[in-house]
Amino acid sequence: MSRSDLAGRLAISKAGMTAIVRDLLERGLVEEKELIRRQGRPAVRLCLKASAASLIGVSLQSDPVRVVLTDLRGEVLRSVHVQRHLEITACCDSLAEAVQKIQENLPDDIGPVMGIGVAQPGFVSRDRRICLASTVFGWKDVNVADPLSERTGFPVRIENDANVLALGELLFGEYAEERTHFSLVCLADGVGSGHVLGGRLQHGAHGGAGEIAHSPLVLDTADALPCRCGNRGCLETISSLKAMQGAARLAGLPEDIHLLSDVAMKGDPGALRILHRGAGALGLALAQMVQMLDPEQVIVALPEPLRAGLFGIVLKQEVERHVLRRAGQQVELILRDLPPDAFAVGAASLAAYRFLHGADPE
């Protein structure tokens, strides 16, 4: 936007805007771009300078751990893999090493690193320093941010992996400006989601907002599958990759999701049933989500073969069947790929948010 657009939008005088923009230009945070021609003197389009700072994003979601260096727009400048350690000290040590490594011989045109964001499966404290609980790591009330901050010298914040993905969409997404009410669901080994409502990432009272993996889906639990959480009929037991792969193994079908999708497309009733059931349950959960939160978009990030194949088709059908018939509300359902760097880039957005807003989300 131009100075005068911004002055109008932010309810600040033109004079004030001039002063603010001058300051930002001097500090190299903003740059002047092309002229916008309307009637009268053309306006100078201002743009956040992506190279003003860079951020480090760490994804503990997968093994090996991914560490990326991004600019302020979420473009990946560098990427490093490290082995995942489940013990906190070893984990921080190896991460600190990776952070060191990713900064080696940085060219001059890359802005200074301003912070580290960490994406983690599990619950995170409100100040985003402490992992309250993580089944994968076996952690409980473990301070992750401070040790890593001590070792690296950068401010560190941690957040749930699915939430970070939603935050990444809010900050780095292609349509970031227009998107203020959306939920982002990611389907991988497990199922997770994050909600952005009114432009704010929702964290919940105990960092558990968006946790749909153990959402109880089945009213009559007697014939539902048991879940590792101790209940029966959780979404994860039906729709997660692991669940569908497990069901395929039991049925003597290929475990690989690509092959399973192919077999289903060719008409195999067992494979059809598994994918249909998975997509149906996820569709139901999404419909409940839409009903409860009334988002503008629901973005589902999932592996390519699922998106393109039967699973994606059924998912869209199911959501439409349950949701779109309702009055007035149009929800946009967006299926997209889940690239391997996505969580790490999302984690970087957590650091970017801190740098840009001068405070943590919420």
Add this chain to the structure above:
Amino acid sequence: MSRSDLAGRLAISKAGMTAIVRDLLERGLVEEKELIRRQGRPAVRLCLKASAASLIGVSLQSDPVRVVLTDLRGEVLRSVHVQRHLEITACCDSLAEAVQKIQENLPDDIGPVMGIGVAQPGFVSRDRRICLASTVFGWKDVNVADPLSERTGFPVRIENDANVLALGELLFGEYAEERTHFSLVCLADGVGSGHVLGGRLQHGAHGGAGEIAHSPLVLDTADALPCRCGNRGCLETISSLKAMQGAARLAGLPEDIHLLSDVAMKGDPGALRILHRGAGALGLALAQMVQMLDPEQVIVALPEPLRAGLFGIVLKQEVERHVLRRAGQQVELILRDLPPDAFAVGAASLAAYRFLHGADPE
């Protein structure tokens, strides 16, 4: 809080706080209360003066329509009933009359009326002036706020009935200060809910946040009851008063919810099944809600006989079964009565919010 507490909390200098409080005292918005003794000079506790302004709340939720006059703490000063009209002009006319009537011969110690809030079943636009859709009234894109504002001379805002109940809890509730992450569910003829996350009432992209009535609960819809929304297996078809009363009628049991509850307590298998099924479905929906939003409290407002009887017991059991087993999260489930004025008082809180914050929620 005292001046210096507030100065610290709001990051304002003590000098500034003195000036602000003086202004508020002069305008009669705040009053000095008792001294708080710690070490050093005692602090003067400041308190919002409840009688500084009064608000009018209108509930279109029931027939007859309820109109209340409240102070800034939500205490009901007066209450009036009017017949409900479904046609917009007649509706506004009768409401304007009631608003006129409730203001007649106001004693001097009651603050000036500062606005009107209207609670309405259905969807409401983001600016809270237009009813986007209401099945009860048959309205679609009907401007409710402006005609009523013209007739009465007060600013008018409308909001979904369940949402104003949640807003009322946020502003007027006994524990309002501590409660920033909660969901409030009301069970009446229909089922509704409102979410307050991070101290903000969630409206959703199209005013539909909190609408759980048509949340699809049943995975296998073949044997589920059809709903007036066109789908099958909605929460409303199982747990609403109407649904349970309907089921009771079919089973030859008393329709009155009090009697039905009694019969169930005495062991009637049909009544037990109906209440059990209703509470079970609502419990499942609440568990999904908790899973998705991670609130600190879930407050369920429902008729006395349901709360005290079997329904309440089963509801608590079901929520615990699905939720409380999860790691780390403690959710407080609060069952309470749903007094007849609740929606109107909630509506008044919408006007109070506007007066206190100088802007609408969110």
Add this chain to the structure above:
DNA sequence: TTTATTTAATTCAATTGATAAACCAAAGAC
């Protein structure tokens, strides 16, 4: 009892920050 200490709240000079109004600049409209 007296004195010191602590915290609350006010006063006031000084500073900062934001603004309105005037002005310059650069385009299209006429």
Add this chain to the structure above:
DNA sequence: GTCTTTGGTTTATCAATTGAATTAAATAAA
């Protein structure tokens, strides 16, 4: 070419905010 429109800057002015000094009112210590 001149006028109009819009963008952006400069500057004098005004108001909001603050820091430091001060007064006030209590408790703790001597």
